[in-house]
Amino acid sequence: MPSRLTHMLAAATALGLGYASTGIAAGGAYPVKPVRVIVPYLPGGITDSVARLVARQMSAELGQPFIVENRAGADSLIGTRAVKEAPADGYTILATSNAFSILPALKKAPGYTPLTDFRGIGPMMTAPFVLDVGSGQPYCSVQDLIAKAKDNAAPISYASPGTGTPNHIATEIFFRKTGIQGLTHVPFKGASAAVIEVASERIPFYMDAYATSAPHIRSGKIRPLAVTSARRIAALPDVPTLVEQNIDFTYEYWLGMLVRAGTPDSVVERLSSALRQALTTPALRERMASEGATVRFIPPAEFDGIIRKEVEDIARLQSDLRIEKQ
Known part of the structure; x- marks a missing residue:
């Protein structure tokens, strides 16, 4: 009959393996479980349809389901905030439009700051x-x-x-x-x-x-x-x-993917690489062109720069046009 010490050692070993497993996942085995893709708009719009096309290709590339969830409401703020509140582990992605850059200049309480609370993966398309x-x-x-x-x-x-x-x-x-x-x-x-x-x-x-x-x-x-x-x-x-x-x-306008700030560089790079591969798919490129869109891969750091400039431009526009914050 196994002793209490044997049980304790077995439990400790299992716990240690659990930690090792988590470390491997964080360091290089991402993704090891399904990834949620939050679209902060209702089904049927351009952001939703493009996100589903791209998510399907990224799923094939990374070998895990990419599950699209529509979290519409409050001019896209509900879905955006949901991603901000999720763990910074790459398992919750925001697929949104450049309303992401615009709304903080137009809302009294948007609930997020674009490049403080998020970091870019890359654009899916421009049109x-x-x-x-x-x-x-x-x-x-x-x-x-x-x-x-x-x-x-x-x-x-x-x-x-x-x-x-x-x-x-x-x-x-x-x-x-x-x-x-x-x-x-x-x-x-x-x-x-x-x-x-x-x-x-x-x-x-x-x-x-x-x-x-x-x-x-x-x-x-x-x-x-x-x-x-x-x-x-x-x-x-x-x-x-x-x-x-x-x-x-x-x-x-652009449609793109972002994750929470603090997501490890290795995970962002993995997602960026998968997005790049997804955007080379002939069927996807043909579909985008048929919808009036242009597909061009942009690395995460460059995408962050585009968002930063857009945030600054919209803030000036809001001031110039005297658009009242809501």
Whole structure:
């Protein structure tokens, strides 16, 4: 019959092996269990669809499930805060848009500081917006829309997926470039809800991701007037840029992945490498191009630099436009 000492030694040995196992996982065997990918938006939008594409490829690369969870609410703050509060071990990833950089300048209590509480893995894609109007609206060009927007006798409204989203900020910059003032902002809970309102003629126009508006463009319910990139996109070769229409304005948003600050360098490098491999997948690249997006790998340190500059730029914009923090 084993002695009490034997049991104690066995327990100590098992405990020691447990510690060794944990050390190996932290130091080089990551990942050893499923990884959660938190999307702070509702299902069906561009961030959700791209995150699922990329997560599938990263799962194949790293040999563990990458489980996408939608944690929408409070203009993406609920999901972002959930990742901030998770352990800094690489098993909870934030897949978000550059609203991540924007919201701290627009919210009184965002609950996070971008590069203090997080560190980047890398962008999944960049893409322009499409300036959409309902097909029944009387606007055949951007100049038609601008003229109507400046007609104070008949004010119009515009949609966004939420206050502080890249769509909202891009629209505000567009107004600034064109001298438009006083339009009513109607924020919705997600891109899918906003584009339906425009397709249904209840809201006159909206700057949207092509991926979200594409079904409505194909069905004829939405008319695209322009894209915000410097060049036309392959998905909409007949739609001119704003620059072509004599408006000095370009804007591209990013969708990217981040983890909590304090996540080990080795884990961030492993995730970055997996993301890089995922972005080389021909099927993924073709799908991104079909959705009007560009895929380009950027290392974590460079991605952090992009976020840092964006945070500074948005803070200046908030001050210049006197956007009241909510």
